[in-house]
Amino acid sequence: MEESLTKTTSFLRTVEWKDNKVVMIDQTKLPNELVFVEYDDYNQVADAIRTLVVRGAPAIGVSGAFGLALAVLQSKTTTKDRLISDLEIAKQILFETRPTAINLAWGLDQIMNIAKSGDTVEQIKELVINAAKKMADDDIEINKTMGKIGSILFDNNDTIMTHCNAGALATVAYGTALGVIRATRESGKKVKIIATETRPVQQGSRLTAFELKHDGFDVSLIPDTAVGYSMANGLVDKVIVGADRIVKTGHVFNKIGTYQIAIMAKQHEIPFYVAAPLSTFDMKSDAKDVIIEMRKGSEVTGIGDKKTAPDGINVINPAFDITPPELISAIITEKGVAKPPYEKSIKKLFEAN
Numbered sequence: 427m428e429e430s431l432t433k434t435t436s437f438l439r440t441v442e443w444k445d446n447k448v449v450m451i452d453q454t455k456l457p458n459e460l461v462f463v464e465y466d467d468y469n470q471v472a473d474a475i476r477t478l479v480v481r482g483a484p485a486i487g488v489s490g491a492f493g494l495a496l497a498v499l500q501s502k503t504t505t506k507d508r509l510i511s512d513l514e515i516a517k518q519i520l521f522e523t524r525p526t527a528i529n530l531a532w533g534l535d536q537i538m539n540i541a542k543s544g545d546t547v548e549q550i551k552e553l554v555i556n557a558a559k560k561m562a563d564d565d566i567e568i569n570k571t572m573g574k575i576g577s578i579l580f581d582n583n584d585t586i587m588t589h590c591n592a593g594a595l596a597t598v599a600y601g602t603a604l605g606v607i608r609a610t611r612e613s614g615k616k617v618k619i620i621a622t623e624t625r626p627v628q629q630g631s632r633l634t635a636f637e638l639k640h641d642g643f644d645v646s647l648i649p650d651t652a653v654g655y656s657m658a659n660g661l662v663d664k665v666i667v668g669a670d671r672i673v674k675t676g677h678v679f680n681k682i683g684t685y686q687i688a689i690m691a692k693q694h695e696i697p698f699y700v701a702a703p704l705s706t707f708d709m710k711s712d713a714k715d716v717i718i719e720m721r722k723g724s725e726v727t728g729i730g731d732k733k734t735a736p737d738g739i740n741v742i743n744p745a746f747d748i749t750p751p752e753l754i755s756a757i758i759t760e761k762g763v764a765k766p767p768y769e770k771s772i773k774k775l776f777e778a779n
């Protein structure tokens with residue numbers, strides 16, 4: 427299924443449930459083609475998460491939930507116990523696709539708990555499908571609320587740098603960091619955006635630049651190596667990024683390269699903001715215990731199909747890094763803005779929940 431690129435991305439859903447199937451935008455094809463893929467097997471959803479057909483923390487959380495919704499339909503059992511054990515198998519396969527973004531585990535756990543609360547096979551099927559659909563709808567509302575809350579931190583005529591893609595394409599719609607930028611524009615302020623390319627997978631140039639340009643934003647693309655230049659030359663007023671996981675101390679796991687942008691922002695006294703829903707917080711783990719996903723070397727030794735490094739070269743390709751709390755000016759959530767000291771302010775957000 428293919429569509430023209432004239433449709434507004436912000437009104438497209440990155441992932442949705444339609445006629446007992448999961449439909450998602452194939453993000454590996456962007457920005458050249460807007461292609462939708464349809465899945466009726468949770469193993470296909472697991473593959474899609476693994477291969478970045480769908481990516482971004484909230485989007486993979488909801489995709490995992492829809493994976494379990496497919497699993498209830500795929501199971502042919504007539505007993506509750508057997509259905510729950512089929513779901514546990516599916517959950518494990520979906521969970522093992524990507525280790526760093528906590529939203530995936532969060533989404534899977536939410537659905538498993540709901541499944542276990544059902545009494546009959548038919549009831550569980552209905553509960554699981556409805557809960558996954560609600561999770562997707564809630565994601566959009568949460569992003570809009572977070573956007574409004576975060577927009578007060580931005581001024582008219584700000585130029586805002588962002589990294590990776592924390593937009594509509596990383597969520598069900600609207601976005602987290604880009605949701606704050608959208609809400610700032612909706613509040614009547616003018617903003618310009620600088621998007622980093624985000625090597626090696628280029629979520630910045632392929633997805634953020636596409637999404638923002640498509641929605642009529644004034645966006646400029648820079649290579650990752652021009653972050654220091656842009657800041658030193660007064661081109662950046664504020665930075666905002668999303669997150670894959672935030673632990674209780676305020677350490678933020680996000681796309682590789684976020685840490686060096688935060689350090690440069692500190693050096694140039696530029697506010698560095700993070701926008702993420704409460705489902706991205708991991709209140710149990712210590713930063714040192716979180717697994718940073720290491721991806722295949724071919725992402726670094728080539729750009730698309732073009733080889734850009736010698737055969738046999740060793741590659742280190744971490745997908746995420748950790749930005750420590752002392753580099754972060756504020757963390758924007760749907761429940762309010764957390765400011766340092768984060769241990770205290772994050773706890774307060776959860777208590778208010």
Ligand code: MRU
Pocket residue numbers: 481482483484527589590591592593596597601602603629667668669670680681682745
């Ligand atoms: O490897 P990806 O593309 O899944 O990484 C995505 C990011 O790092 C995003 O910044 C993060 O998930 C926030 S999304 C709202």
